[in-house]
Amino acid sequence: MAQHYRLVVIGTGTAARVVATRVRAAGWSVAVIDFRPFGGTCTLRGCDPKKVLVGGASAIDHVRRMRDKGVTGDVGIDWPGLMAFKRGFTDPVPAQHEAHYADKDIDVFRGKARFTGPNTIDVDGETLEAGHILIAAGAEARKLGIPGEEYLVTNEGFLELDDLPGRIVLVGGGYIAAEFSHLAARAGSGVTILQHGERILTRFEPELVDWLMEKFGELGIEVRTGMTVEAVEKTATGFRVSASGAAGKATFDANLVVHAAGRTPALEALDLETAGVKHDRGRLELNEHLQSVSNPAVYAAGDSARVGPPLTPVSGHDAKVVAANLLQGNHARPDYTGVPSVAFTVPPIAAVGLTEAEAGRQGLAFRVNRRNASGWFTSRQAAEPVYGHKVLIEEDSGRVLGAHLVGPHADEVINVFALAIRHGITASQLAATMFAYPTGASDIAYMVE
């Protein structure tokens, strides 16, 4: 016998929880499904645990930078201790989420969801029938299609390691490689990044990434760009990674090989054909209201919709759009203006709005304030020489088109620029704002002058 709900939600991450909670509050019957512990990627396997661990790396880095400046003593990372601190955040999450659903009278199902028709879902032999179905299944590590792929550990495994191995190879050179390498190297591991592209962190301004590369060098992280990983094999002591590039083939030995080569919407298990849900090259085909173009009962949000950038605030934003469309009929559309993004290296690198290349391609008339600001007070006080910015300001309107920051407080100051871009606050209005001094934000006036 099928159980009937007005809404069935696949997933229990950020997008799923926001939609389920809002729609239930309007009186709909709602069920959520997940085959993993409840809570989603950000709280359990992504942003939050990563940031807790980076906190440890950041603390020892600060002490080391201050060593010849009146701070004494040796510091290091006790990995099991840091992991125990991290587990203090992650361990309670599934029970808290389950309690939330119980409190809201939202039914929960544990297992893998699979469509069995346009409005029906199977969860381990149980059939759910729904007026609407939300795909909020997130993303999963991209299949590389290389021999030995099964030996790769994903973010999920890395963030649960009881011990940190001596030698780590990261396959790919984006967010995950940058963040995990900074953490692991400070915790004492030898780290190699094998990146297919000509540079790492391709979503950030190249000049700022170049300034940050100094840090990778200091940490002894070996960054090999232009290298495509082609195979991983097991050896007596660990793994051997084979890669090739313009300079030829090379092999790298490691005790751990980590997947940092991109994530794609987690659609494979859903059997979308059975539900008549169109998709193309791993992406759902959605209309401007985040509804399937071929099955009007189905909506998607967050990483599995992959309309906006795959970041937590975007999942929350998509979810609000979908909830509004479910409850009041299609009228809301996502607006990704001014979504900030940070890679939590130490120091962090951040971006919001257009890059210089994008603004150029759009034919906009703009000026660029570009500075390596390692002589500024903020940089010297933090004993962190990597500090700089690039801000793009439109000539006639004075609108901030893009802001790119690297160095101390970049992860916080970028939010001021996000506010400016999203709400049309001009460069001169930012310059006329009194920010508390001395803080990262008090440098903004000089960045936009």
Ligand SMILES: Cc1cc2nc3c(=O)[nH]c(=O)nc-3n(C[C@H](O)[C@H](O)[C@H](O)COP(=O)(O)OP(=O)(O)OC[C@H]3O[C@@H](n4cnc5c(N)ncnc54)[C@H](O)[C@@H]3O)c2cc1C
């Ligand atoms: C290592 C890492 C670090 C990150 N750091 C940041 C950061 O600092 N800042 C930031 O903004 N973003 C960060 N992100 C991205 C962020 O975590 C995601 O964008 C966000 O969590 C996506 O939320 P979601 O609700 O779309 O999906 P998810 O939170 O991924 O939820 C999807 C859920 O669906 C479940 N599911 C999948 N398929 C099925 C199925 N067939 N049946 C049942 N359940 C299913 C999954 O188990 C999962 O729990 C990071 C990601 C990673 C991997």
Ligand SMILES: NC(=O)c1ccc[n+]([C@@H]2O[C@H](COP(=O)([O-])OP(=O)(O)OC[C@H]3O[C@@H](n4cnc5c(N)ncnc54)[C@H](O)[C@@H]3O)[C@@H](O)[C@H]2O)c1
């Ligand atoms: N701080 C954050 O916001 C944060 C942190 C971690 C992850 N994330 C999210 O998770 C997603 C996935 O992160 P990611 O770092 O895996 O992906 P990414 O897309 O940032 O980078 C992947 C890189 O791997 C390279 N690559 C792909 N295949 C390769 C191969 N065979 N050999 C060598 N290099 C290869 C690609 O050229 C690409 O540059 C990101 O897109 C991001 O949205 C966000």
